[in-house]
Amino acid sequence: MRTTRTRRAAAVTFVAAAMLALAACGGSGDGEGGDAAETRSVTDATGAEVKVPVEPKKIVALSEQDLDGLLALGVKPAGTVNGRGQQTPPAYLGDLTAGIAIVGTVAEPALDAVNDLEPDLILAGGVADEQRLAALRDIAPTVVTYKPETDWKTAFKKTAEAVNKSTAADTWLADYDTEAGDAKTAIAAHAGESVSIIRWNPDGPVVMLKDSFASLVVQDAGLVRPDTQQDPGFAHTDVLGLENLDKADGDWIFAATLQPGSAEALTEAKETPAFAALGAVKAERFVEVDGTLWTSRGGPLGALKVLEDLKSNLSA
DSSP states (O other): OEEOOSOOHHHHHHHHHHHHHHHHHTTOOOSSSOOTTOEEEEEOTTSOEEEEESSOSSEEEOSHHHHHHHHHTTOOOSEEEEOTTOSSSOGGGGGGGTTOEEEEESSSBOHHHHHHTOOSEEEOTTOOOHHHHHHHHHHSOEEOOOOTTOOHHHHHHHHHHHTTOHHHHHHHHHHHHHHHHHHHHHTGGGTTOBEEEEEEETTEEEEBOTTSHHHHHHHHTTOBOOGGGOOOOSSBOOOOOGGGGGGGOOSEEEEEEOSTTHHHHHHHHTTSHHHHTOHHHHTTOEEEEEHHHHSSOOOHHHHHHHHHHHHHHHOO
16 A cells, blocks of 8 residues: 655745745734734624734634644744644644644633733634634634635635735735646646545544545645545545445545544554455555645645645656
8 A cells, every 4th residue: 555755845845935934024914014003904704893903913823724824924823722633733734833832722722821822813713602702802803714614715815814914825825726736737647536535533434525625625636526425515424334435435545544543443444355345445546644634624835735645646
């Protein structure tokens, strides 16, 4: 079986650029407004009008998408949360998260820890609980940057708007389109092939739905999801039993683990006849990938890494 190669040239280039930008400007805006005393109005994902600093200096990002988007824009937040199923911020972001204070998890941000940072702007990701939002708004201006069904590009634009970097985000997305086009060319021999995206949990595999983060990137690269994986949605299916494991099949299977015990469960499954019967397994097209990247919510830097995984495995 094939595993993901470590070569990620395009992603490394973008991450290096982000690191240079972080060193140069920290958490400041991109010159689209005045000084930190001024405010501007932003309409967040819930439709609320929020007065935010023109040039926020101390930002807290309460989701993986906001963190990823800020780092792509060269903005290092003062605080963030651990990634889903992790004890650290999203592992795929590597050293870019060094020095950022942890203020809880996506599901349970610690309000006291947020308050202690004395932020002038909070990016609340997809927080929908009104009591929690009210508590956050008592601390600092708070912008909800996406709803659960929001695609990563739209969420990125809202993150950028909140920190006065919309122009930079538009430029970034244009560059991403170029990268996606390059990836599409690099894997042109596989154009139109189907890619199954699954996360193997301790109790078995789930299939990521058609509108999930990595699925959208796969489509940008000219690939499709299998006919059995066309259900709309941004999350995943219920757990599949071995008796219907064929629903996880495709021309390619990109499989991830995330929760404790998942890797062991996948290892055990590999010894079963149902697993061996999968077409992608027979064709040696079963690829193990990073679950923090492929089966969670991601942003622009994550999208580049998904493209690199595709190129690493399909252009060989």
